[in-house]
Amino acid sequence: MNADDETFDLIVLGAGAGGMTAALVGALEGLRVVLIERTDWIGGTSATSSGTVWIPDNPHQRALGVTDDAGHALTYLDALVGGHADRSLRATFIDQGTRMVEYLEARSDVRFKAYPHHPDYRQELPGAALGGRPLEPLPFDGRRLGAAFGRLRAPIRELM
Numbered sequence: 555m556n557a558d559d560e561t562f563d564l565i566v567l568g569a570g571a572g573g574m575t576a577a578l579v580g581a582l583e584g585l586r587v588v589l590i591e592r593t594d595w596i597g598g599t600s601a602t603s604s605g606t607v608w609i610p611d612n613p614h615q616r617a618l619g620v621t622d623d624a625g626h627a628l629t630y631l632d633a634l635v636g637g638h639a640d641r642s643l644r645a646t647f648i649d650q651g652t653r654m655v656e657y658l659e660a661r662s663d664v665r666f667k668a669y670p671h672h673p674d675y676r677q678e679l680p681g682a683a684l685g686g687r688p689l690e691p692l693p694f695d696g697r698r699l700g701a702a703f704g705r706l707r708a709p710i711r712e713l714m
């Protein structure tokens with residue numbers, strides 16, 4: 555088939571954490587997905603980051619006995635972001651964050667662990683937590699990627 559004639563259910567631009575996750579979920583849900591990356595490397599800024607994701611009231615903090623409250627987290631984001639963005643977006647982020655973690659861990663090899671002692675950066679704001687919300691991705695054996703491992707953007711050594 556001529557590539558120009560191919561059709562897709564989902565076209566994702568950018569192979570960073572956001573795009574890769576969107577493409578992964580699309581594929582897992584049975585969509586025909588194409589992921590387009592403009593550079594020669596997979597990973598974007600995400601590959602150079604610490605990889606910590608901030609998900610309030612997540613299952614891993616609960617397992618450690620670190621209690622949280624989604625309403626408190628929204629209060630924190632409201633105080634932090636204020637009127638600079640649509641409130642429904644951050645409410646949805648908090649509402650769906652736990653679902654995202656559970657979905658990825660059930661349907662893929664992504665695994666997280668919670669930092670029980672990792673304060674939210676703006677402790678003076680209402681709703682700030684002392685720990686539990688940041689999640690660290692666990693190491694993944696790159697050998698499982700085979701030759702594709704060589705296409706990953708190099709990380710920053712200090713943040714590995």
Ligand SMILES: Cc1cc2nc3c(=O)[nH]c(=O)nc-3n(C[C@H](O)[C@H](O)[C@H](O)COP(=O)(O)OP(=O)(O)OC[C@H]3O[C@@H](n4cnc5c(N)ncnc54)[C@H](O)[C@@H]3O)c2cc1C
Nearest residue numbers: 567568569570571572590591592598599600603604605606
């Ligand atoms: C040193 C460092 C440490 C960090 N640590 C953390 C952390 O611990 N926790 C945290 O939450 N955040 C952290 N960040 C911020 C975080 O890395 C970024 O916010 C996040 O990676 C952005 O993810 P993304 O998928 O949106 O974009 P990216 O990971 O940047 O991916 C975007 C991709 O899209 C590609 N692209 C762009 N335009 C096009 C186009 N038109 N067509 C096709 N492809 C395109 C780019 O080449 C790139 O590969 C850190 C950042 C840095 C620099």
